[in-house]
Structure formats: structure tokens, C-alpha cells
Amino acid sequence: IIFVTSHSELTYLTFVYKLAAMDFIFKDDVDELRTRVIDCLETALKRLDLLTKDNTVETMELKQGSNSVYVNYDDVMFFESSPKSHRLIAHLDNRQIEFYGNLRELAQIDDRFFRCHNSFVLNRHNITHVDAKDRIVYFKNDEFCYVSVRNIKKIKN
Known part of the structure; x- marks a missing residue:
């Protein structure tokens, strides 16, 4: 007033x-x-x-057959391809979830998600360290994922 x-x-x-x-x-x-x-x-x-x-807490739905799990964007470290076809593994802050999806669509959900490799989409907000020599990105929960030669410079910037 x-x-x-x-x-x-x-x-x-x-x-x-x-x-x-x-x-x-x-x-x-x-x-x-x-x-x-x-x-x-x-x-x-x-x-x-x-x-x-x-x-506003941004969440996404991960489908596991007939069930759905809702996950906050900030809890996601990275996604990777699963050995099982048409499935991905979400690496979260304290657990992993296998679900149906594709990496291309995940990379387009939000700017924080980046397709860094054919097998990985990472969350830029949860990166703690980038090892450019070995092309490895480390996350808050001490997990890591690999980055392609072409994309390592994009992550370092």
C-alpha cells in the first residue's frame, strides 16, 4: 500500500x-x-x-511402467542410457531410478539439462568439478559421467 x-x-x-x-x-x-x-x-x-x-519447485514425471515418480529438477545429477532398451537411469541426489524415456527429450526440458554425450544428459546446476583431460564431470553426490570430446569445452564455459 x-x-x-x-x-x-x-x-x-x-x-x-x-x-x-x-x-x-x-x-x-x-x-x-x-x-x-x-x-x-x-x-x-x-x-x-x-x-x-x-x-516454484520444478518437477518432472518419470514413468516406470504403470507407475510414475515425480522428481525435482535440482535432485537430478544426470541421466544415462540403460542397458535395457528404451530405458534410462536417473542418477538423483541419493538414489537411482530406471524409467522409460529418451535423452533427446530430456535435454530439451530445461536449460540446466545438457546432452554431453550419446549416453548422458547432465544437470549443469549440480556439477562440482570438470576434469577436461579425462573428459569427466563430477557431481554433488560424488558420482560422475563422461563427456564427449566435442562437448567438453561447452561445459567448461
């Missing part, structure tokens, strides 16, 4: 009615009024942006 008033003596009423005011702007100076209203609106937009970002 932004109060724009010419009655400064009534500002105490906001406390009486327990209103949370962002600002009290007096109508005396038109130039100052304009800049303070704009400043308040920008602050409100920033607060709204922070609230919406913090509350």
Missing part, C-alpha cells in the same frame, strides 16, 4: 488500523511524488518476483 496524501496528520491511522504501508508520499512536490511512486512500484515488482521464484 502506498499512501499519497496532503494530510500528514492522518498518517497515524495506518497504525491504528494495522495497515502495512510501503510509503507515505505527500502531494507537496509533484516531481518527488512521481519518482517515489515509481520507486515503490519497482520494489513491489522485485518482491513479487522473489516470492514467485522461491515457491
Whole structure:
């Protein structure tokens, strides 16, 4: 709430009615009024942006036959091809899940997922170390995956 008033003596009423005011702007100076209203609106937009970002947890559905498992993007270290056809293995923070899917589609879900090898899609947000010489990427949970020669430079940047 932004109060724009010419009655400064009534500002105490906001406390009486327990209103949370962002600002009290007096109508005396038109130039100052304009800049303070704009400043308040920008602050409100920033607060709204922070609230919406913090509350959204992005999840994906992994299909296991007739069952589905929902996983947070941030819990995924990487995906790899399974020896079983048409299946992948999701390497999560504390477990692995085998599910039906393909790596090409997973790499397009979000910018954090990157197809680094024919057999792997990694989560850029969970990388702890990149060994360019051996073309290995290490993750928060101490697991690792391999990277193709062509893609190692893209990950290092």
C-alpha cells in the first residue's frame, strides 16, 4: 500500500488500523511524488518476483511402467542410457531410478539439462568439478559421467 496524501496528520491511522504501508508520499512536490511512486512500484515488482521464484519447485514425471515418480529438477545429477532398451537411469541426489524415456527429450526440458554425450544428459546446476583431460564431470553426490570430446569445452564455459 502506498499512501499519497496532503494530510500528514492522518498518517497515524495506518497504525491504528494495522495497515502495512510501503510509503507515505505527500502531494507537496509533484516531481518527488512521481519518482517515489515509481520507486515503490519497482520494489513491489522485485518482491513479487522473489516470492514467485522461491515457491516454484520444478518437477518432472518419470514413468516406470504403470507407475510414475515425480522428481525435482535440482535432485537430478544426470541421466544415462540403460542397458535395457528404451530405458534410462536417473542418477538423483541419493538414489537411482530406471524409467522409460529418451535423452533427446530430456535435454530439451530445461536449460540446466545438457546432452554431453550419446549416453548422458547432465544437470549443469549440480556439477562440482570438470576434469577436461579425462573428459569427466563430477557431481554433488560424488558420482560422475563422461563427456564427449566435442562437448567438453561447452561445459567448461
